[in-house]
C-alpha cells in the first residue's frame with residue numbers, strides 16, 4: 103500500500119496541480135469533491151488532507167464546507183486559499199471580504215517558526231525577514247485566526263497570509279503553492295507531505311507498470327479490447343501498456359474524422375506498424391463527422407457532436423469483433439477532473455470529447471488505464487514501456503482536432519487551408535534552432551534543440567473572417583490564420599511562446615505565399631489564464 107494524500111476539491115481551476123506537485127514529491131495523491139461523506143474521509147486512509155481553492159466565498163449562505171471528519175482524523179491538514187478560509191470559518195475564526203481583489207504576484211513575509219515554512223525563503227530583506235515570492239488569487243481573507251492558531255506569514259494587504267496550529271498539525275496558506283509562479287511551492291508541498299505527514303517517496307513508474315499490467319489482466323480476462331487510437335501520446339501509451347498486458351486481445355481503432363493534420367493518418371498507421379506491432383484498423387469517417395457538423399457554429403455543440411460520433415464509430419467497429427467487450431481510451435487524470443467539475447463544483451470551461459459522452463445503449467465496458475496519471479507521468483510511462491522519444495514527446499493534439507481550430511462552422515475547404523498553414527508552421531518550428539531564453543515558470547527535462555521541442559504545443563487556427571490585402575499589385579480578400587505557440591508544464595496554465603521575430607516572419611511569408619486563400623497571419627500573445635490554449 104502506498105501512503106496517500108487526499109485532496110478535497112472546492113472547484114478551483116488549479117486543484118489538480120496540487121496532486122501533480124504532491125506526486126512529483128513521490129507521494130500518491132487523489133482529488134475528490136469536497137462533499138464526500140465523513141465516512142469516506144474516515145475510511146480513505148489518508149496520511150494527510152489538502153483543501154483546495156474555490157470560486158466560492160465562505161461568506162455566502164450555502165458556502166461549501168469540508169467534512170467535519172477532516173479536522174477529527176488526527177492527520178495533518180493543509181488549507182490553500184479557499185481551503186484556508188473555510189478552515190478558519192469552520193474552526194472558529196473569521197473571514198471578511200477584502201475591498202481589493204489580490205490577483206497575481208506577491209511577496210509574503212514568513213512569521214514565527216513553523217515546520218512548514220522554516221528555512222524556506224526566496225530572499226532575505228535588509229531587516230532579516232525571510233520573504234517568499236508567491237502567486238495569490240483571492241478577494242476574501244482571514245480576519246481572525248481560530249483559537250490556538252499562530253501567524254505563519256503576512257503581506258501588507260493580507261496580514262494573515264498563512265496560519266498554523268502546530269499541535270493539531272493544521273496549516274493554511276492564502277497563496278497558491280501548487281502553481282509554478284510560487285517559487286518555493288514545490289518545496290512547501292514537499293515539506294507538508296514528507297516532514298509533516300511523514301510520507302515516504304514510494305510512487306514511481308516501474309512499480310506502476312507491473313501493478314497496472316496485473317490490474318488490466320484481472321479486469322479483462324479473456325475478452326477482447328478495442329482501443330481508440332489517435333496517434334497522440336495518451337492513446338499510444340495506453341495501447342503499449344494494454345498490449346503488454348494482453349497482447350493480441352487488443353485491437354486499435356484509428357478514426358479519421360477529416361479533422362486530422364496534414365498526412366497524419368498515414369503517419370499514425372506507419373508509426374504503429376513499425377513501432378508497436380499492434381493490430382490497427384483505420385476507419386474513414388470524414389463524411390459522417392462533416393455531415394453532422396454542417397451548419398453548427400457553437401463550440402460546445404461542436405465538441406458534443408464530435409464526442410457522440412466517436413462513440414458511434416467505436417460501437418460499429420466493436421460490433422465487427424465477436425469477443426470485444428471493452429473500449430479502452432487514453433483518458434488521463436486532467437480529463438477526468440476537468441469534466442467532473444460540472445455544476446456546483448468547478449465551472450465547466452470546455453467539454454472534453456472523450457469523457458462522459460457514453461450513451462445508455464453503449465454495450466462496451468470502459469478500460470482507461472491512464473485515468474489516474476498526469477501528462478508527464480504518462481510520458482515517463484511511455485519511455486519506461488520502450489516507446490520512441492519522438493512519439494512520447496509529441497505535442498498533444500485534441501481529439502476534436504481541427505474541429506476546434508476552425509472557429510465557427512467547420513468546412514472541408516477551411517480544413518484543407520488550415521492543414522497546409524499548420525504544416526508550414528510546424529515545419530519551421532522544427533527547422534529553427536532554439537537559443538534558450540528565460541521564460542518564468544517553464545523548466546524542461548531535456549534541453550530543447552529546436553523551437554518545436556522548446557514549445558509545449560503549437561498550431562495554426564483558422565479564422566473565418568476575410569480581410570483585404572494586396573498581392574502582385576492586385577487586391578485580395580481572403581481569410582486570416584492565427585498562430586498559437588505555448589509553453590507550459592501542465593497545460594492548466596501556459597505562457598505564450600516568445601518565438602523569434604525572424605521565425606514568425608518566415609512562417610507568415612510562407613503561409614501567405616504558399617496557401618492561396620489566406621492573406622493575413624497573426625500571432626496569439628494571450629496567456630492561459632485568461633485565454634485558453636485552444637481557441638474553442
Ligand SMILES: Nc1ncnc2c1ncn2[C@@H]1O[C@H](COP(=O)(O)OP(=O)(O)OP(=O)(O)O)[C@@H](O)[C@H]1O
Nearest residue numbers: 330331332334335336337356357431432498499501
Ligand atoms: N482520431 C481518433 N481515433 C480514435 N480515437 C481517438 C482519436 N482521437 C482521440 N481519440 C481517443 O480520445 C482520447 C483522448 O484524446 P487526447 O487527444 O486527449 O489523447 P491522445 O490523442 O491519446 O494524446 P495527446 O493528448 O497527446 O494528443 C484518445 O486517447 C483516444 O482514445
Ligand SMILES: O=c1[nH]c(=O)c2[nH+]cn([C@@H]3O[C@H](COP(=O)(O)O)[C@@H](O)[C@H]3O)c2[nH]1
Nearest residue numbers: 453454455498499500501502593634635636
Ligand atoms: O483530447 C482532447 N480533447 C478535447 O476535447 C480537448 N480540448 C482541449 N484539449 C487540449 O487540452 C489542453 C488544454 O486546452 P485548453 O487550454 O484549450 O483548455 C490543450 O493541450 C488542448 O489541445 C483537448 N484534448
Ligand SMILES: NC(=O)CC[C@H](N)C(=O)O
Nearest residue numbers: 155156183184240241242
Ligand atoms: N482562489 C481561491 O480559492 C479564492 C477563494 C475565494 N473565492 C476568494 O476570492 O477569496
Ligand SMILES: [Mg+2]
Nearest residue numbers: 334499500501
Ligand atoms: Mg490527441
